[in-house]
Amino acid sequence: MKNEEQGPTEAEIEAWQREDFFLPADEATPETHPSLYNISAGLMMFTGVVRPLEPQLPDYVTIPMVHASAELVVQVSKWNVLWEAGQFRRRFFSGDDLPEPIAKIAELGDINTILVPHTRSRYFEYAPLLHLLPKATLDRFGLPLLRRGQWPFLADHSDADRFLPADFEQRLAKAWAWSVWPNINSGSPMQAFSGDDPIRVLSHNLNYWIPPVTKVIQDTLGQFPEVDEGKTVGPVPLEDGSFLPGAVTGNPRQGGSVWTGREEAVEMVAATVEAADATGHLRDILDAVRSHRVEDDFSNRWSYAREDFERKLYRKRSKVxxxxxxxxxxxxxxxxxxxxxxxxxxxxxxxxxxxxxxxxxxxxxxxxxxxxxxxxxxxxxxxxxxxxxxxxxxxxxxxxxxxx
Structure with a gap:
């Protein structure tokens, strides 16, 4: 019999972590899955925020967090929950009080960063994309069914990296490309193009899609109502008596669901493609590729795109x-x-x-x-x-x- 005074065993801890991380298949209904959630800065004792008039899009910065101290875990959560402050979030902290990984970033000045654990799978960097995929797509590409996603990252309670497949990033790239393809090339299936086709390569590039999906998340959260903390919009005073240029004070916004269910996720994928035009010149890239197609861009499979290419090519040749x-x-x-x-x-x-x-x-x-x-x-x-x-x-x- 287990001694009541002993702590939980490793097996028990792993079982709890698995339960916290994975979603049972029967709970993945179209009405509730996939989903992504946000927690308000107001719930973490921030009664006011600084909002940049021209917010920068954040960069995801990985830091080592294996066996991280409680102090580092807490400070990472506070840093990230202040996403509304954008490039000015470092001004909420004293450099002397920050753990070393965060202190080094704060010393770089007013830059907008979201901190995530450095992992083999890169799950926390790509989590917003994964949590847009429905169960059928996850099953098709051998990806795990996970509980509701959290943005931005606050804490890793489940040691997520050890539960993910070794080729998680490659599987996610294929799954995301499969999902986003109809929005960037609706006339022809992906299989109609060669593996070296520029648009097909771009659809698999997870790093390219993180900025636009982040923009969509922030734009959605930016429409949430504010927590009434009594703050009025005004200039941000500094210790020397001057004011912080390009910023105003305000109340933190409420948290809540960014998207819930398959229907909302489909809309968010489409919005991500639209946002990619602003963050990554998507429309210009697509137009340039389509205007300079070569035969090697296509596979042996028939498609409208290939037919159109060959029609234009033969018309050009017939004039010579x-x-x-x-x-x-x-x-x-x-x-x-x-x-x-x-x-x-x-x-x-x-x-x-x-x-x-x-x-x-x-x-x-x-x-x-x-x-x-x-x-x-x-x-x-x-x-x-x-x-x-x-x-x-x-x-x-x-x-x-x-x-x-």
Whole structure:
């Protein structure tokens, strides 16, 4: 029998942590899952806040918190809960009283940072994205079903990192890309593009999506009512009698649910894509990629995007007339959009040729005869040059859709 005076065993502690971290499958209803929650600074004894007139978007900074002291845990919670203060949150603390990891950040000046534990999985950095994914998506990519998320990070009561798969970040990247793809490329499935397609790569880049989802969270919380602490909006006085420029005083906002349930999460994913235009120039990136598509961007699978690309490509080729001539006094000028005049072929066609074939085309265009080209390239006679010209001509016939 267990001695009543003894503390809990490691197995009991782990069981409690698992229960606190994981959500039973039968509780993950569409009405309640996924969800993200916020706690007001007012609940942590802050009766007033400083609000920047032009708040900076926060950066997530990882600090070591394994076996962290109680002091560090408390100060991290206080630092983060003051998210409304943005880049001015360090002014709520005395540098002499802050634990070393936070003190070093405070010494950097008025910068907006959210502190999270440094972990193998990077769960706390990417938690807002994970807590936007419905159960079906989590199951599809082998991700765990977790209880309600908390933003910003306050404390790790469950030692979360040890319960997550070793490839958690990779699985989350695939799951997030799967979820966000219809919002950035609704006409064609992701499988229609190669693994190197720039938009597909971007959809998997979790670091790219953290700023916009953070903006959406803060914009949502910014609409919450304030806690009535009797504070009036006004200038922020400093110890030297001056006022803090670019900031005003105010009451902390109430906390609550940022989103709850699948329907609200879907809306938040769409809002994140919209916000990415402001935080990461998403629309400009998409327009640039779509305007400069190459065949390697596509997989072998048919899609509207591939069909549109091929239609435009063949229309462009059909306007090009190709004649094989030798110009004795013309020196070709090559640039990003230039043609090699000796063959009247575009730079796109030259890209299909290997190095030796391109050398032959350029030299022939520059006025060299076949035997002269053979001599320059180190051949005993012009027979290899004739063979390469035949290869070039066959590729031109295929590339430009000419009659053989």
């Amino acid at each position: 007339q190709v004649r094989f001539v030798e110009l004795t006094d013309t020196i070709p000028v090559q640039g990003p959009e230039s043609d090699v005049l000796g063959k009247l072929v575009t730079s796109d066609f030259l890209a299909l040729l290997n190095e030796k074939q391109r050398e032959v085309v350029v030299l022939l265009s520059s006025g060299f005869r076949q035997h002269e080209i053979a001599e320059k390239l180190g051949y005993a006679n012009h027979s290899p040059i004739s063979k390469r010209l035949a290869q070039v001509q066959r590729k031109a016939v295929e590339f430009f859709g000419l009659d053989k």
